[in-house]
Amino acid sequence: MTPExxxxxxxxxxxxxxxxxxxxxxLTVPPTGYGGIERVVYDLTESLVERGFDxxxxxxxxxxxxxxxxxxxxxxxxxxxxxxxxxxxxxxGTAVVHDHTHKSIIGLARLPVPTLCxxxxxxxxxxxxxxxxxxRALDYTGGGKGTYVFNGINLNDYPLRKEKKPxxxxxxxxxxxxxxxxxxxxxxxxxKELILAxxxxxxxxxxxxxxxxxxxxxxxxxxxxxxGEERTKLFGEAEALLFPTSLEEPFGLVMAEAMxxxxxxxxxxxxxxxxxxxxxxxxxxxxxxxxxxxxxxxxYPDPEALREYVASRFTRDEMAExxxxxxxxxAAEEPGPGSYSEEEWTHKREYERLKTEGKFAEALDACERWxxxxxxxxxxxxxxxxxxxxxxxxxxxSDKELRMAVRSFEFGLPRAExxxxxxxxxxxxxxxxxxxxxxxxxTRLPKPDDYGLFxxxxxxxxxxxxxxxxxxxxxxxxxxxxxxNDAALSIAPNNSYALHNDRWLAAVLPAKERVVxxxxxxxxxxxxxxxxxxxxEEFILKQRGWEPRLASLLSRFAVPGSLFVDIxxxxxxxxxxxxxxxxxxxxxxxxxxxxxxxxxxTNRALNVFGRMxxxxxxxxxxxxxxxxxxxxxxxxxxGLSFVEGDQTVTDDxxxxxxxxxxxxxxxxxxxxxxxxxxxxxxxxxxxxAIEGALDTIRTSRPVIVFEWHESPPSQRLTELFDLLxxxxxxxxxxxxxxxxxxxxxxxxxFRQDYVCVPAGRMADWEAYRIHSS
Numbered sequence: 001m002t003p004e005x006x007x008x009x010x011x012x013x014x015x016x017x018x019x020x021x022x023x024x025x026x027l028t029v030p031p032t033g034y035g036g037i038e039r040v041v042y043d044l045t046e047s048l049v050e051r052g053f054d055x056x057x058x059x060x061x062x063x064x065x066x067x068x069x070x071x072x073x074x075x076x077x078x079x080x081x082x083x084x085x086x087x088x089x090x091x092x093g094t095a096v097v098h099d100h101t102h103k104s105i106i107g108l109a110r111l112p113v114p115t116l117c118x119x120x121x122x123x124x125x126x127x128x129x130x131x132x133x134x135x136r137a138l139d140y141t142g143g144g145k146g147t148y149v150f151n152g153i154n155l156n157d158y159p160l161r162k163e164k165k166p167x168x169x170x171x172x173x174x175x176x177x178x179x180x181x182x183x184x185x186x187x188x189x190x191x192k193e194l195i196l197a198x199x200x201x202x203x204x205x206x207x208x209x210x211x212x213x214x215x216x217x218x219x220x221x222x223x224x225x226x227x228g229e230e231r232t233k234l235f236g237e238a239e240a241l242l243f244p245t246s247l248e249e250p251f252g253l254v255m256a257e258a259m260x261x262x263x264x265x266x267x268x269x270x271x272x273x274x275x276x277x278x279x280x281x282x283x284x285x286x287x288x289x290x291x292x293x294x295x296x297x298x299x300y301p302d303p304e305a306l307r308e309y310v311a312s313r314f315t316r317d318e319m320a321e322x323x324x325x326x327x328x329x330x331a332a333e334e335p336g337p338g339s340y341s342e343e344e345w346t347h348k349r350e351y352e353r354l355k356t357e358g359k360f361a362e363a364l365d366a367c368e369r370w371x372x373x374x375x376x377x378x379x380x381x382x383x384x385x386x387x388x389x390x391x392x393x394x395x396x397x398s399d400k401e402l403r404m405a406v407r408s409f410e411f412g413l414p415r416a417e418x419x420x421x422x423x424x425x426x427x428x429x430x431x432x433x434x435x436x437x438x439x440x441x442x443t444r445l446p447k448p449d450d451y452g453l454f455x456x457x458x459x460x461x462x463x464x465x466x467x468x469x470x471x472x473x474x475x476x477x478x479x480x481x482x483x484x485n486d487a488a489l490s491i492a493p494n495n496s497y498a499l500h501n502d503r504w505l506a507a508v509l510p511a512k513e514r515v516v517x518x519x520x521x522x523x524x525x526x527x528x529x530x531x532x533x534x535x536x537e538e539f540i541l542k543q544r545g546w547e548p549r550l551a552s553l554l555s556r557f558a559v560p561g562s563l564f565v566d567i568x569x570x571x572x573x574x575x576x577x578x579x580x581x582x583x584x585x586x587x588x589x590x591x592x593x594x595x596x597x598x599x600x601x602t603n604r605a606l607n608v609f610g611r612m613x614x615x616x617x618x619x620x621x622x623x624x625x626x627x628x629x630x631x632x633x634x635x636x637x638x639g640l641s642f643v644e645g646d647q648t649v650t651d652d653x654x655x656x657x658x659x660x661x662x663x664x665x666x667x668x669x670x671x672x673x674x675x676x677x678x679x680x681x682x683x684x685x686x687x688x689a690i691e692g693a694l695d696t697i698r699t700s701r702p703v704i705v706f707e708w709h710e711s712p713p714s715q716r717l718t719e720l721f722d723l724l725x726x727x728x729x730x731x732x733x734x735x736x737x738x739x740x741x742x743x744x745x746x747x748x749x750f751r752q753d754y755v756c757v758p759a760g761r762m763a764d765w766e767a768y769r770i771h772s773s
Contacts, residue, residue: 014052019327020097020113021045021067022058022086022106025077029063033227034173034199036253037120040151040319041100047320056091058082079105080454087111088352096327104130110339114330116323118149122248122271122624128336131326133251134272140248147326150276151251152319155311158260161236162303167193168295169238169263171231171254174210174222175201176661177623179244179268182288184213184220185669186242186266189292192219194242197234199225208613236261240300243267244288246623246665252276256314262303266291279309288669344373344380351387364391378411385411386418386454398425416442416459423467436471439464443487443632446655462492469501478509487632490595491656515606518544518577521552526580527606528573531599535637536570549737550705550753551577554677557703558585562676565663565702566590567619567689570639572600574679579609585676586611588667592618592628592658593641618643618660620685621692626660629653642683662692672696680706687720694723704756705732721756730755 021044027035030042041059045067048055055067063069070089074081083105090097090113097115099106107117107127117127122141124130130146132138138148168190170183180196187194200206214220226234235241241258242265249271256276258265267273268291269284277283280301285291340348347370354363370376371384385408392401402425405418423438442464456463465488472481482505488498514530518540530537540546555578558564562585566575569589579587589604589612591597597616604612618626620643627644631637632654641653643660664672675696680686686706690697697704704724708717721729731740731747732755738747739755 015054017331018054018056018091018094019048020056020058020086020091020094021048022082022097022099022101023060023063024101025060025072025074025079025082027060029057029059029065031227033225033231036151036251037100039153039253040120043152043154043316044098044320044323046154047316048324051320051324056094058086079103082106083109084352087348088356095331098323098327099127110336112335112340112342112345114327114333114335116326116330119146120250122250129326129330131323134275136272136275137248137250140271141250149319149322149326150314151253151256152314152316153253153256153260153310154316155260155307158232158257159236160260160262160303160307162262164239164263165237166239167195167237169234169241169258170194170196170198170243171226171234171241171258172198172243173201174198174206176205176209176617176659176666177245177247179246179665181209181213181668182244182246182268182291182665183242184210185288186244186285186291186295187220188217189288189669190295192239192295194220195234195238196220196222197224197226197231204616208615232257232261235263238263239298240295241265242291243273244285244291245270245273246662247271248624249273256310259306260310260314262306264300264306266294276314279313280306338377338379340380341373341375344370344376347373355391360391360394364388364395367391381411382408382415382418383454386415389418389421393421398428401425414441414445415454416445416464417454417456419445420456420459420464420467423464427467427471430474432471432474436468436475439467439471443468443654462488462495462498465491466495466497466501469498469505473501473505478505481505482509482512486595490598514541516541516544518573520577520581521548521555522581524580526576527603528571528576529599529602529606530571533636536573536639540573546573547734548577550574550732550734553732553737553739553755554578554679554703554705555581557677558582559676560584562586562674563588563671565675565678567679568681568683569600569614570596570681572603575600575612576603576607576609578677579612580607583609583611586613588613588615588671590615590617590619592616592643592660593630593638596638596641615661615666616659617666618658618685619663619666619680619682619692620660620688621662622688623661623665624659625657628656628658630656639681640683643685643688645684645688663689664693664695667696673699675700675702678702678704680704684709687716687723690720690723697724701726701758701761703758703761706754706756707734708752708754710752724756726759727756728759730757 021041023029023041024037027038029038031038045055045057045065049066056070057065057067058070061071072085079101082101086106094113097106097113099115099117104117104125104127107115116129116131117125118131119125124141130142132142132146132148133151134148138146168187170180172178174180214222235258241263243255245268251272255265264283266283266285285294347366351363351366351370354366367384367388371381385404389401389404392404405421408418419438419442423435426435447460465484468484469481485498485501488495512532515527516530517525517527519525530541536546551574554574558578564578564585564587566589569575569591572589575587575589578585589600591600597614601614604614629644630641632652680689682689729742732753733747734753740747
């Protein structure tokens with residue numbers, strides 16, 4: 001099937017125009033509770049059906065729609081399964097496909113049907129017709145390429161309620177970036193009841209930051225995810241909805257939903273918020289203090305004015321009309337560059353059909369015809385090789401399976417899926433050395449920005465490490481086997497294969513962990529679990545400490561009742577030292593390396609330090625996800641990992657993604673004014689950590705100790721000092737404890753460690769000065 005093009009909608013009756021909507025495969029359409037994307041897909045689909053269009057909807061079984069439902073057949077979320085299913089079953093004569101999937105998997109496949117892709121998140125997908133949800137999202141996420149359409153709702157689903165009850169509402173996913181803590185801060189400062197409604201997206205965050213606040217204040221209530229009438233009732237009866245997001249919100253559907261019910265929205269000015277609240281800029285708050293003040297004043301727009309505003313901008317009919325304009329333009333255009341030719345599409349569809357029918361030999365023939373299509377671009381030829389290799393595995397032709405996997409290298413960079421397939425085939429032949437070579441190659445491949453037409457997350461993460469564990473154990477290299485299995489567990493802690501290997505290795509390997517008791521300068525001790533071998537662990541074992549003079553200095557500066565913030569805490573020596581010598585100082589430890597953070601938590605638990613909290617995130621001047629270069633499994637010095645910037649990346653590192661936070665947004669309001677000491681060791685990310693904490697620094701005036709990872713230091717170090725107005729700066733040696741002014745000679749073996757002290761705080765200079773001139 002190849003549809004006709006060059007027919008804009010203008011002259012055709014709606015009933016003759018077939019539009020296909022493709023929903024994600026996480027929730028039903030519409031959702032029973034949380035699920036903004038699915039709610040938008042439902043309203044758009046219903047509005048198109050009401051206009052008489054011939055609409056098909058791909059969605060999970062159990063979805064409700066007036067369109068023709070094509071239910072997915074796979075059982076767990078998998079964008080590649082969505083693509084394969086759509087390719088097999090796309091209705092004949094489709095004029096336009098509208099892709100709502102997170103990865104824009106249909107748009108990336110470049111089917112021979114015009115495809116629009118709505119980008120419902122903060123990711124940039126390299127598709128031909130991207131549609132964002134706000135002008136801000138188009139500019140910020142899309143770089144200005146594409147267009148935008150505001151989300152819309154069905155006003156009939158949101159009854160206006162003029163009489164309100166005296167509670168505030170947070171409605172949404174409970175994760176750090178949604179600003180739940182800021183909502184709690186604002187409600188408590190205003191003395192108001194707050195209802196939190198929505199699914200918990202980060203259980204550790206909830207237990208660490210939210211649950212204690214709920215237990216301490218009976219006016220805070222978490223009611224879980226809500227749907228249907230319960231949800232709209234919460235919207236309608238609330239005095240105000242709090243939306244203190246720190247995300248680059250692409251839209252924020254709950255704002256429109258609340259206003260439709262006549263409920264005002266108090267929000268932080270991030271992402272699309274200024275656009276959605278353009279009619280009521282007085283509701284935008286710079287921080288939780290301003291939000292609390294506006295709550296206390298209680299001067300809100302009239303409920304009818306709020307609803308009329310939504311009716312003029314954010315209805316599903318308005319949304320549908322805008323999309324119809326885009327559909328008409330797309331239908332009149334030829335498919336974009338790289339789209340399937342008629343011949344290639346025919347062979348691809350034939351392959352999918354035969355494979356589904358279990359006719360693997362015939363499907364392999366069709367797949368090879370697809371591979372030989374002269375117009376097929378390299379990315380789809382790689383896909384054809386992967387598909388052919390899979391079919392060869394099904395029919396038991398391992399030699400041809402290997403040839404097909406290797407042939408994929410002719411058309412592009414190696415894919416981890418195919419590299420792991422080669423390794424697996426060699427394992428079946430018990431060629432452990434060659435298999436290990438290929439699995440090791442898989443661990444070194446950079447994860448692609450564009451996942452392409454097939455993607456197996458396990459091949460890019462834990463799987464090659466588990467297989468390397470097997471290969472090295474069969475070769476008698478048990479230490480290497482342990483390193484790779486530990487790497488797999490650091491990526492997937494609950495993986496059954498890695499856990500099985502871990503139990504087996506524990507039975508055959510001598511103990512590699514030691515618990516030691518270490519002294520502090522207050523006459524006390526603390527315990528640490530050390531994993532051997534390792535640079536820091538071996539040093540601690542031999543010297544009974546790691547930078548103990550620096551740790552002593554940190555402890556001396558820590559003020560009773562205050563916070564010590566340890567950014568780049570590693571396995572926790574400095575924080576444990578401070579926590580043991582100053583038990584009334586709370587220690588906040590930030591460590592993004594998963595394995596180090598786990599060891600840090602073990603060390604905290606060994607000492608039962610109740611005022612020590614572990615935050616497994618990076619710290620910088622932004623919030624979201626960042627690339628993190630992590631030392632490979634078994635590295636001698638795991639502390640060299642870093643947030644990717646302009647540092648040199650070698651083969652000793654492997655990229656991953658971690659959460660990153662800015663302290664000014666992440667810390668609770670009362671904590672931001674109570675930091676007495678801040679230690680920063682982030683392998684080149686020190687300035688960003690400071691820039692993201694400038695409000696905290698100006699409020700608390702802490703002593704700041706950091707290691708500058710640039711030698712010799714450049715103008716950038718001077719620029720960092722300029723950020724810290726009202727500070728004095730000193731050079732320090734972390735092992736000897738020597739402190740010298742900037743204009744003095746460097747301490748021997750100086751390693752670019754600096755101490756920044758608020759002016760006057762170091763008046764008793766000789767108390768800290770170790771050397772004599």
